[in-house]
Amino acid sequence: MELAIGIDLGTSYSSVAVVRNGRPEVLADDQGNLTQPSVVAFLEQGGIQVGHPARALMGTDPYNTVYSIKRLIGRRMDDPEAQTAVASFPFRVTAGPNNHPVVELRGERLSVPELSAYILRLMKKIAEARLGQPVDKAVITVPANFNDAQRESTRIAGRIAGLDVIRIINEPTAASLAYGYRRNYNKLVAVYDFGGGTFDFTLLELRDTVFRVMSTAGDMFLGGDDFDEALATAVANSxxxxxxxxxxxxxxxxxxxxxxxxxxxxxxSRRARADLSVKKVAHTAKGVLDLSATVTRELFNSLCFDLVRRSFAVVERALNDAKVRPEDIDDVVLVGGTTYIPLVQASVEQFFGSAPRTEVDPETAVALGAAIQAASLMAAPSPEVATQQTVLLDVLPHSIGIVAAGGMVEKVLERNMSIPVEQSRIFSTSRDGQREVRIRIVQGESRRLEDNTPLGELVVGDLRPAPRGEVEVLVTFEVDTNGILNVTARDKDSGRIYEKSVKVSGELDERSIANIALRQGR
Structure with missing residues (x-):
């Protein structure tokens, strides 16, 4: 029987799961590890290491060991958030085609989807080893706040890894599936998702097997890595x-x-104090110095308090969007390794007035939910899965609009609209004899063009010369269940149709994707 897997492609760690005989399970590697570091290392003698062996090289060869690459997926080098990420990396990142980032490793220049594909290929390999059969189909999760370009780049990474990506779903939505699977809840549930690199908060209404997202919000640069940095900075200052x-x-x-x-x-997370030790951390004229310190939980909490507080600004935004109060929520589900931190757990309990649920493991919930969705999408799901077919009603994480006259942005699709969604607008020529209409598409919440993310441009040409306003173009914006935008335009005068899938233009063309996939698969 053909099986589809669910993959949690995380910033810091990734995992893979499957549903067998109606039971979702996380698949371990041959060492028993349920999660794999999202790390790729290029070795001096040739060859590539991925996962735990690669992470072991982060402290000895940081220039050729790539981590947290998810921070760059679907971004351009002129993106301020990309610049922030690049500044924090020891490995070299430069501008590639169309200003997309490329990582330089031992004389090679690799795109971000290509590096992400190594991690996905490891997930595929683990699944095939554990299941004893080929695996080609997968559901891959992304942060709820990922934009259109980031989702499309994730799909490309899956293709390079040899996977048919049958669905892209949001991480908090996947976690809610793991929490609600076969329980037929009728509840208002909040998913507090604090991972290694991102934070998401999502409100869902669970009605038996229907999971309806009410609102979602996130911070793309808030995660467990920041807690490590805060502690390391304090230790370095001392x-x-x-x-x-x-x-x-x-x-x-x-x-x-x-x-x-x-x-x-x-x-x-387990003890009130811990010893930190790094041998031979510095060399001086007087000899070699070691770094050692005892860190108390109280000190750690004081260093990270502001980071935890930042997460609740996101929570309040999502609650306001849905017009929901903390006391209205029935259950809070914790997701992501950062939620093991006692300060985080205590802060969640204090904010919502009740202890969070513990039915699912925060580190594996997303992969389990992705596997549940993957099983339900198969053409012939098992009888156990068929009786628990879930319906996911997700939302658009960002508004989508067009650049109007004067350079201001007009929203066409509003943030938190349920997807799939479709809206149409009629545009007319603005001057006599106009032969083409250019529709610039952006993503974001501001009326100011410069505050939004450009997605692409659709050009409708060969229009009939006529007085201004006489020729009309019908433009349809459609966001599919993967959260990916497609735009079509029809010249109402001639009936000609123009179409554009708005994606990461120019990062990797079809030939490049095929060639990279072939090279990685050897």
Whole structure:
């Protein structure tokens, strides 16, 4: 029987799951690991490591070890958020075709989808080894706040990895599936999703097997990595005061400090204090220096309090959009490794007035939900799955509009509209004899063009010369169940139809995708 898998392609860690005999399960590698670091390393002697072996190289070869690449997927180099990410990476990132980022590793220039594909290919390999059969179909999850370009780039990464991506779904929505599967809840549920690189908050109404998203909001640059950075910065400042040595100037040693701080963060989720130790962190005229410190949970909480508070600004935005109060929510589901932090759990309980639910593991909930959705999308689902077919009614995370006269943006599709959705607008010529209409499409909430993300341009040409306003063009904006936009235009005078799938234009063409997939598959 053909099986489809669910993949949680995370910023820091990824995992893969499947539904067998009606039961969703996360698939472990041959070492028993349920999650894999989203890390890719290019070795000096040739060859590529992915996952745990690659993560082991972050502290010794940071220039050729790529991590958190999800921060760049679907972005251009002139994007301020891309610039923020690039500035934090030790590996070299430069502008490629159409200003898309490329990573330079040992003389090779690799696109972001290509690097993401290595992680997806590892997920595929783990699934095939555990299931004992080929796996080609997958549902891949993305942050709820991902825009159109980021979703399309994720789909391209899947294709390079040899996967037929049958659906892209939002991570919090997937987690709600794992929480509500076979339980037939009738509840208002909040998903508080604090991952390694992003934070999302989603409100859903669960009615038996129907999961309807009411609102969603997110912060693309708030995650567990920031907690590591906060602790590492405090430790580095203390070391500088004691020794006069600035650890952040040495890329290799700074990576070692960050990795040690991540381990301490995890330890502090279980204990009130933890020891931090990095051997031979600095070399001086007097000899080699080690870094050691005892970190208390109280100190860690004080360093990270503002980061946790930032998450609740996102929560309040989503609640306001849905016109819901915290006390209206029946259950809060925690998702993402950062929610293991006691400060986060206590803050959630304080804000909502009740303890969050613990039915699902925060680190594997997203992959499990993706697997449930994958199983339900198969042409012939198993009888166990068929009786629990779920209906997902998701929403648009960003408004989509067009650039009107004067350079202002007019919204066509509003944020938090249910998808799939379709809207049409009629445009007419603005001057006598006009032979073409250019429709510039953007994504965002502002009326100001410069505050929005450009998605593309649709040109309707060969119009009949006529007085202004006489020739009309019907433009239809459609967002599918993957959250991907398609725009069509029809010249009402001639009946000609123009179509544009708005995606990451020019990053990788069809030939490049096929060639990269072939090269990776060898």
């Amino acid at each position: 070391f500088w005061k004691q020794t006069g040595i600035e650890l952040r100037r040495d890329v290799v040693e700074w990576q070692r400090v960050l990795l040690a701080c991540e381990s301490v963060k995890r330890e502090l």
